[in-house]
Amino acid sequence: MLGAGAGFVRRARGEVADQARSVGRSGQGAAGASSKVLLRDVSEALLHRVAAASPQGEGHAAQLRTWAAEATERGYAVGSGEWDEGPTAVAVPVTGRGGPVVASLSLSGPSHRFPYEAVERFAAELTQGARLISDQGFRHPLGSEA
Template sequence: MADPRPDGDHDENGVRSVLRAIDLLGLFTEDRRAWTVRELTSASGLPKTTVIRLVATCEQRGMLWSGKDGMITVGPGLLRWARLAHTAWDLPQPVLEAMAALSTRCGETVNLYVRSTVHRVCVAQHEGPRTIRHVVPVGDELPLWSGAASKVLLTGAEDEFLRRVSATSPHGEDLVGQLSRQARQAGEDGYSVSHGEREVGASSVAAAVTDREGKVVAALALAGPTTRFTGERVRDFVDATVNAARRVSSIGLAPASTSEPH
């Protein structure tokens, strides 16, 4: 049966070829910077001919680079995008100072997350001073269905969006009702607490960062080993994180950080 779509390259979530190219680029990480075509084919699950075509296209735009040894790595064209992203998401110094002060007071790592489609992305971090600490690299995408920061970022989300988020979890749409309740509670309280939702042994306290209209634009999160997030400490962490989030809200984030999430 012929594809009824004009170019056969679209689905309800976007342009399929573009999504495939982005997913292919997403395989390149600091821990794995070079791949062969065979390895990319295996890791992506795409046909070899598709991988070869995507690699060639990305090379034309400088996004990928093939060496004489047959290894493929990120291309110099990404340097421009990296510089642009750094500039767009460069936070005001007072915000960074507020994050550092929260980390020093509580002894844990502080992250700032924003919502990006059905994920949350860490846009800034101040590592905790302790040897054993929780660290999420800046730029990492994390699931929006788990963690204290996610509940804060889902404040006010409609059921249709919650269904999209739930579909990315191991629980499927069975999670919609729970997410709705947790997001509503986070909206009423202005913060959320989680223990071992995304990773066993890790806990977090997150508070809402809002714009001038009171809309949630980010989540300020304090994270660390669950063994250090005892009842008494969590109460102190909540007070400290909420106050820090209010401080960040009063300062304001970079212009890009306050745009409408999709």
């Protein structure tokens, strides 16, 4: 999490031009599958800052904590229609050597291509990729090696 937002490190073009997310662009940290994963290990203070910066306001903190807990229990998070109408995303945590979440790995696409069975398959594949990244050590661009 970058303060109360999330940073995008890969640009992908959606079916509609305004669905593209640009490298380095930040968005609110209170929406989407990646945010649900990234909020797992944050302090209550940061969680409240993220909620306060969201359109829903600080009262959104309890929902954010619930989403983070659900993602932790499931091992992945799903977001649909939280950024834009139409896309669905699946995200998994990338952990540092000490175990905290340092990044997320996600896949997004048109919701009609993300039936439940596909979401579970995507999550399993993403988890394998995230494990490879975690096992080799992840050097966060804004901090030390995790």
